[in-house]
Amino acid sequence: MRSFIPREIETLWTLFTAPVVWAFHFVVCYVVMAIACAKGSGSIEGLMGLRLFLGGFTLFCLLLIVGSAYLAWRQWGFGTDTPPHDAPTRQERQLFQGFATLLLSGLSFISVVFVALPLLFIPACMP
Amino acid sequence: MQSALDPAGVEAQAVYWLFWICVIGGAIIWVGVMAVLFYAGRGGREAISQKAGQRIILIGGVLFPTVVLAALLSYALWLMPTVRPVTAQANSRLTLDVTSEQFWWRIAYPPEGDLPGFETANEIRLPLGERVGFRLHAADVIHSFWVPALGGKMDMIPGRTNFLSLEATRPGLYRAPCAEFCGTSHAVMGLTVVVMEQSAFDAWRKAQAQLQPVAAASGTAPRPATGNGPVVAADQTDRGQDGLAIFQRHGCAACHALRGTTAQGKIGPDLTRLGERATLAAGALPNTQEALAAFIRNPQKAKPGALMPAFPMIPPEELATLADYLRASP
Numbered sequence: 001m002r003s004f005i006p007r008e009i010e011t012l013w014t015l016f017t018a019p020v021v022w023a024f025h026f027v028v029c030y031v032v033m034a035i036a037c038a039k040g041s042g043s044i045e046g047l048m049g050l051r052l053f054l055g056g057f058t059l060f061c062l063l064l065i066v067g068s069a070y071l072a073w074r075q076w077g078f079g080t081d082t083p084p085h086d087a088p089t090r091q092e093r094q095l096f097q098g099f100a101t102l103l104l105s106g107l108s109f110i111s112v113v114f115v116a117l118p119l120l121f122i123p124a125c126m127p
Numbered sequence: 128m129q130s131a132l133d134p135a136g137v138e139a140q141a142v143y144w145l146f147w148i149c150v151i152g153g154a155i156i157w158v159g160v161m162a163v164l165f166y167a168g169r170g171g172r173e174a175i176s177q178k179a180g181q182r183i184i185l186i187g188g189v190l191f192p193t194v195v196l197a198a199l200l201s202y203a204l205w206l207m208p209t210v211r212p213v214t215a216q217a218n219s220r221l222t223l224d225v226t227s228e229q230f231w232w233r234i235a236y237p238p239e240g241d242l243p244g245f246e247t248a249n250e251i252r253l254p255l256g257e258r259v260g261f262r263l264h265a266a267d268v269i270h271s272f273w274v275p276a277l278g279g280k281m282d283m284i285p286g287r288t289n290f291l292s293l294e295a296t297r298p299g300l301y302r303a304p305c306a307e308f309c310g311t312s313h314a315v316m317g318l319t320v321v322v323m324e325q326s327a328f329d330a331w332r333k334a335q336a337q338l339q340p341v342a343a344a345s346g347t348a349p350r351p352a353t354g355n356g357p358v359v360a361a362d363q364t365d366r367g368q369d370g371l372a373i374f375q376r377h378g379c380a381a382c383h384a385l386r387g388t389t390a391q392g393k394i395g396p397d398l399t400r401l402g403e404r405a406t407l408a409a410g411a412l413p414n415t416q417e418a419l420a421a422f423i424r425n426p427q428k429a430k431p432g433a434l435m436p437a438f439p440m441i442p443p444e445e446l447a448t449l450a451d452y453l454r455a456s457p
Contacts, residue, residue: 082177110193114200121204126211126290 014075015101017068018108025061025112029054029119037125044123051119058116065109072101129302131275135322137294138278141209148202156195163187210279212258212292219292222260223251227270227283227305230312230430231396231409242336245386248396249409250319254328255298263289271307274320280306295322300405311432317410338386338399370452373445377438385453395435402454408433419450 036050073079075098085096134140175183226233231249238244253259263272265283272291273280276299281291305316323331371388374380380390386399396409404414411429412418421428423446426435441449 082181106189110197114197117197117200118204121201122207 012097014068014071015097015104018065018101018105021061021064021068022108022111022115025058026115028057029115033125047124054116054119058112058119061112062109065105065112069102069105069109072098072105074098076102128300129275129304133276135295135297135299135301136274136277137296138210138212139276140296141206142279145203145206149199152195152199219258219260221254221257222262224262224264225251225272225283226264226266227272227309227316228266229268229310230305230316230433232316232318233266233396236332236335238336239332242333243339245335245338245399246384246397247335247399249317249406250321250404252321252323252328252331253293253295254325255295255322257325258292258294261291261293263291268309269307270305270309270316272303272318273306274301274303274318276301277320277322282307298322298324302410304410312411312430315409315411315430317406319405319410321405335386335400340384340386340391341389370448370455373441373449374452377441377449379449382435398453414454416447416450416454419454420446423449 032050032054036047076095077098081095083096083099085092085099131139131142132146134143221239222237224235224237226235232251233246233248234251235246236244261272261281263281263283264287265285267285269285270283271280272283274293277293277295278291281289283289299322301320301322303318303320305313305318307313309316371385371390374383374385374390380392382392382395384391384393384397384399386397401407401419402414406412407414407419408422408426408429412422418429420443422430423438423441425437425439426433427437438446
């Protein structure tokens with residue numbers, strides 16, 4: 001199990017993971033829906049499959065964000081130390097980055113849920 | 128008469144509740160924040176521990192706003208099928224074409240059964256309790272269609288057709304403003320919506336539909352006693368013929384239609400049964416003889432920027448006859 005989880009490395013990429021997933025999810029949802037509606041498959045029945053697909057895609061994106069949050073939590077030392085982590089040391093820098101990544105993951109998680117909420121409530125395209 | 132807080136339609140009712148839930152919810156949160164602020168601002172208190180502070184930030188700054196926003200967003204999204212009933216709209220029996228022009232509204236009722244369609248202006252009549260669809264167009268610039276008492280607004284964009292549907296739940300007379308700045312007379316571009324009982328609506332629609340343009344070449348219509356001899360429908364009274372003759376002589380028919388006569392102008396508003404409308408010049412003036420005469424004499428006074436030219440050359444007695452005729456016709 002341990003081997004599946006990436007080794008701790010010092011890179012800014014871990015910081016960006018969750019927001020990038022959020023952006024990707026946003027673009028996919030809007031573009032896919034826009035194309036489906038423009039092509040006229042926007043009836044309630046026609047849209048059901050697409051809503052289910054995007055619902056599944058949303059769950060996948062949320063899993064990626066949870067994974068990113070777990071890595072960030074680990075980098076933050078599982079919360080054993082308290083912020084603001086502002087001492088000029090390598091250790092504090094790591095903790096700060098981990099904490100910032102964790103917060104960004106939380107924001108991205110909520111945002112992905114909010115972007116996906118219309119799937120639950122709006123059954124058809126606007127004419 | 129023009130208030131989103133006095134709803135008379137299914138959509139407006141939903142918007143009304145959304146408004147009050149947001150106002151009351153916002154007020155409660157504001158009071159709560161102010162209470163916390165006063166509590167925190169009291170002098171002589173010990174500093175709270177870092178752990179307690181972090182907990183306050185987590186609950187008050189993260190969890191609470193997230194839950195409130197999620198609830199509001201879900202409520203608004205849940206309302207959307209009510210406020211913009213896409214599927215019900217497709218099934219509405221009656222769909223009107225409404226075209227906005229600077230600064231008035233062209234309204235087309237479709238044919239139904241034996242009844243032919245007809246065009247009218249600046250006043251929409253709707254049956255009570257029936258969903259009516261609207262195809263919204265714009266002839267010149269962007270306008271916006273909004274009947275606050277019945278539902279939300281929808282922009283009218285040149286070259287594009289937008290859709291809306293409304294279901295009125297209370298009979299009455301409602302004013303609808305143009306809701307997108309469209310030029311100098313934007314503020315006096317009003318639409319009257321009359322919600323009627325189904326039977327009254329059917330009678331009105333039938334009476335309107337029976338008035339169809341009369342072909343100029345028709346040999347059955349008598350020539351009027353005065354004027355330059357336009358052909359008119361057989362059912363005009365003497366006074367009406369006078370008024371119609373004046374209408375024709377001064378070129379009104381080049382722009383305006385009077386169904387039931389040969390006047391078939393399409394540039395300006397249809398003036399058929401003008402007398403039954405609540406207002407003149409798209410809500411700019413009351414529907415009185417004096418206001419109509421003054422408007423014909425100088426339209427720019429009531430509607431700056433309107434395309435209709437002034438007619439100061441019409442003698443006062445002819446103007447009065449014309450105004451009487453238009454308000455009494457047919």
